Structure formats: structure tokens, C-alpha cells
Amino acid sequence: MRLCNQTASKVGISLGYRDPQGWVTEGWWDLAPKACETLLKGALAARFYYVFAVDYTRGGEWSGRSLMCTRDSEFTIRGVEDCLARGYDRNGFFEVDTGEQKSWTIQLTDPNRADAPAKP
Secondary structure: OEEEEOOOOOEEEEEEEEEOOEEEEEEEEEEOOOOEEEOOOOOOOOOEEEEEEEEOOOOOEEOOOEEEEEOOOOEEEEOOOOOOOOOOEEEEEEEEEOOOOOOOEEEEOOOOOOOOOOOO
16 A cells, blocks of 8 residues: 655645454555655555545645544554544544555546545
């Protein structure tokens, strides 16, 4: 799973997915403008992955309707329930449907609106 920042901004990326033990969210990957980063190594194990990204340069975010846990500093969080009660932030992640491919690259582009998810 790779993500490419096609914008002119520095962005922060967090990723949500389901593994054999349940839901997990991870972050942050900091991507320079026009840079790519491998978020997960190896063959993808799930069809759906979830992304929440923040534009550090211009403000705004890429988000969606799937609520998952994050925090300001580097994190790996198990579970997506009771984020606030467990001391985490809660953000809306947008869904990425990989179509069960073994590898996938997400292209994060400059949207017309800062909160519009990028299309792969």
C-alpha cells in the first residue's frame, strides 16, 4: 500500500484497516510535496483501507464518514470504539476500495475542496 502526495503541500497521513485481531489505525506519515511513501509492506490482506490526511501547509484535510481513532503524535491504536473516552481523537477517514488487488497506490491530489477525498 503506497500513497503519493501529488499536492504542493506537506501532508500528514494516517491509515485505518482491519487485520486478524480487528481494527487498527496508524499514523503519522509525513509526506513532502510530490513524494510517495509505502504505508504497508507486502501483499494487501484486505479489500478496504481508510485514510485521513491533513494539509500542513495550507490547512484542511482529506476525510470521510468512517470514524476512527487518531492522536497528534505517532500512533498505533487498536479498535475504533470509544476513541474520546480512551483519550484519543476521532476523525473521519475516507474509504479506499482496492478491489482485492495485492498492491495499491493512493494518489492524494489537490481537491477543489480541502475535505474532498482523492480518487485512486
